[in-house]
Amino acid sequence: MPGRLRDYLDSVRARDPAPHSRLEVLTYPGVWALGYHRLAHRLYRRRLFLLARIVNHWSRALTAIDIHPGATIGRRFFIDHGFVVIGETAVIGDDVTIYQCVTLGGTSPDNGVAGKRHPTLEDGVIVGSGAQVLGPIVVGTRARIGANAVVTKDVAEGAVMVGIPARPTTVTGGKGAAPFLAYGTPCSEVFDPQTQKVELLRCELETLRKRLDALLAEEEQKRA
Numbered sequence: 345m346p347g348r349l350r351d352y353l354d355s356v357r358a359r360d361p362a363p364h365s366r367l368e369v370l371t372y373p374g375v376w377a378l379g380y381h382r383l384a385h386r387l388y389r390r391r392l393f394l395l396a397r398i399v400n401h402w403s404r405a406l407t408a409i410d411i412h413p414g415a416t417i418g419r420r421f422f423i424d425h426g427f428v429v430i431g432e433t434a435v436i437g438d439d440v441t442i443y444q445c446v447t448l449g450g451t452s453p454d455n456g457v458a459g460k461r462h463p464t465l466e467d468g469v470i471v472g473s474g475a476q477v478l479g480p481i482v483v484g485t486r487a488r489i490g491a492n493a494v495v496t497k498d499v500a501e502g503a504v505m506v507g508i509p510a511r512p513t514t515v516t517g518g519k520g521a522a523p524f525l526a527y528g529t530p531c532s533e534v535f536d537p538q539t540q541k542v543e544l545l546r547c548e549l550e551t552l553r554k555r556l557d558a559l560l561a562e563e564e565q566k567r568a
Contacts, residue, residue: 350366351420352419352420353366353369353370353375354366355420355422355439356369356372356375356422357369359422359424359441360422360424372424373406373407373408373409373423373425373426374407374409374422374423374424374425374426374428376403376406376407377403377407377409377411377423377426377428378411378417378421378423380399380400380402380403380406380407380411381400381403381411381413381415381417383399384396384397384399384400384403384411384413385413385414385415385416385417387399387413388413388414393413396413397413399413400412400413407426408426408427409423409426409427409428410428410429410430411428411430412430412431412432412434413432414432414433415430415431415432415433415434415435415436415448415462416434416435416436417436418436418437418438418439418440418467419438419439420438420439421436421438421439421440421441421442422440422441422442423442423443424441424442424443424444425443425444425473426444427444427445428442428444428445428446428447429446429447429448429449430448430462431448431449431450431461431462432461432462433450433459433460433461433462433480434448434462434463434464434465435462435463435464435465436448436464436465437464437465437466437467437468437469437485438467438468439467439468440465440467440468440469440470440471441469441470441471442470442471443471443472443473443474443475443491444473444474445473445474446471446472446473446474446475446476446477447475447476447477447478448462448463448465448477449462449476449477449478450462450478450479450480451478451479451496459480460480461479461480462479462480463477463478463479463480463481463482463483463495464480464481464482464483465477465483466482466483466484466485466487466501467485467486468485468486469483469484469485469486469487469488469489470487470488470489471488471489472488472489472490472491472492472493473491473492474491474492475489475490475491475492475493475494475495476493476494476495477489477495478494478495478496479496481495481496481497481498481499482498482499483495483498483499484498484499484500484501484502484503485501485502486501486502487499487500487501487502487503487504487505488503488504488505489505489510490504490505490506490507490510492508493505493506493507493508493510494507494508494509494510495509495510496509496510497509497510499512500512
């Protein structure tokens, strides 16, 4: 097995405890979808657009994952399960993880305007299942998008986004090396779609409490 492929399969196993071997990882639809996309993207860059589309359609039928041949994808990209859509001008960095039913789409699909229409995901981003990341926005390094979130604005480095529309929580994704956390948010946080509004209010209340404590401490220091 070539070293580069072995490294990729090991990176998938580091993010998913389910497979028992590298060969088992090779059965994953996300791995096949990425392999077909590499071929389609080479054809697309050589302006063999029809051939690229044929490979794309075959891949979609086989894997239930639709990656436009024009999308630019970095190293060690992992799609866990299927039903993912990635648009033509999407740019994905290294070590990005996407879960099922995610869309990296454009915000104005009906106006026929070319140009950068899809998001850019920087290195180490995790996108939870069902999330929609829309428009020519930038999701910063190691940011995490929670399940079912709808993101239409730039995301800061290390931020954790939840809700509709998505907002940053008081939990940070981390700017340096950190253990991989599946599904986009820390396991200690509960962001069920039915309770996201309550969780956001709790996060905002906690932030206000911290700011109040800081102001009171500052006032005490001035008096002293």
